[in-house]
Amino acid sequence: MTAPLVALTDQTLGWGGQAVLRGVTLQVAPGERIVLLGRSGVGKSTLLATLHDRLTKRTALVPQDHGLVGSLSVFHNVWMGVLDDHGTAGNLRCLLWPRRSERSRVEGILDVVGLAGMGRHRVSRLSGGQRQRVALARALLRGGEVVLGDEPVTALDPAQGAALLDHLGGRFATSILALHDVDQALRVATRIVGLRAGGIAIDAPATELTEADLLALYR
Numbered sequence: 001m002t003a004p005l006v007a008l009t010d011q012t013l014g015w016g017g018q019a020v021l022r023g024v025t026l027q028v029a030p031g032e033r034i035v036l037l038g039r040s041g042v043g044k045s046t047l048l049a050t051l052h053d054r055l056t057k058r059t060a061l062v063p064q065d066h067g068l069v070g071s072l073s074v075f076h077n078v079w080m081g082v083l084d085d086h087g088t089a090g091n092l093r094c095l096l097w098p099r100r101s102e103r104s105r106v107e108g109i110l111d112v113v114g115l116a117g118m119g120r121h122r123v124s125r126l127s128g129g130q131r132q133r134v135a136l137a138r139a140l141l142r143g144g145e146v147v148l149g150d151e152p153v154t155a156l157d158p159a160q161g162a163a164l165l166d167h168l169g170g171r172f173a174t175s176i177l178a179l180h181d182v183d184q185a186l187r188v189a190t191r192i193v194g195l196r197a198g199g200i201a202i203d204a205p206a207t208e209l210t211e212a213d214l215l216a217l218y219r
């Protein structure tokens with residue numbers, strides 16, 4: 001059997017001594033496409049944060065708040081995805097004088113997320129959906145074994161959101177995404193983890209679940 005990428009056993013997860021989720025047992029195997037569902041505030045981000053901390057393979061993250069630096073350009077925000085591949089001197093040089101090869105590498109990804117030609121735009125002047133696509137571009141540039149996304153396409157229109165979820169699926173072998181859209185979840189997931197009342201209420205292959213099963217998480 002393939003070793004799990006991360007394993008939690010009967011864990012209590014929370015913040016500052018306050019439990020949010022109890023009895024969490026979850027293993028993530030390579031190649032799984034896991035979607036986390038559940039009402040607002042139930043603990044999806046809390047679980048993602050724990051998994052992000054525990055994963056040891058290269059991981060890209062699309063945080064709910066995008067995690068961008070507004071005063072920097074789109075190019076520099078996307079480049080942040082690969083900062084740890086370069087030394088401090090190389091990163092400082094790239095901040096001031098990005099090379100043509102670095103610009104074109106980022107430009108290729110901006111094209112994928114529908115932001116072609118916007119590398120020099122300042123992030124603080126972008127719309128919410130454009131910012132979300134910068135965060136997605138940063139994850140796509142970073143690459144790795146796993147992508148973690150906290151509502152990574154909520155600011156996008158349905159067609160654009162579906163296309164970018166497919167791009168994530170093509171770039172990363174394993175994904176763990178918190179989503180709010182049940183149909184989208186059933187389309188992209190191999191496995192769905194539903195949170196309710198302080199714990200995991202559903203953990204099953206997506207093929208064994210119906211829309212009604214998932215909508216019950218929101219009642």
Ligand SMILES: Nc1ncnc2c1ncn2[C@@H]1O[C@H](COP(=O)(O)OP(=O)(O)OP(=O)(O)O)[C@@H](O)[C@H]1O
Nearest residue numbers: 015020038039040041042043044045046047064178
């Ligand atoms: N960084 C944090 N520091 C302290 N408490 C937090 C933090 N993030 C979340 N919480 C708390 O943990 C609980 C669960 O929140 P969490 O963000 O995990 O839920 P969620 O299911 O992701 O919600 P949403 O769908 O609204 O994003 C909430 O009570 C929230 O206030």
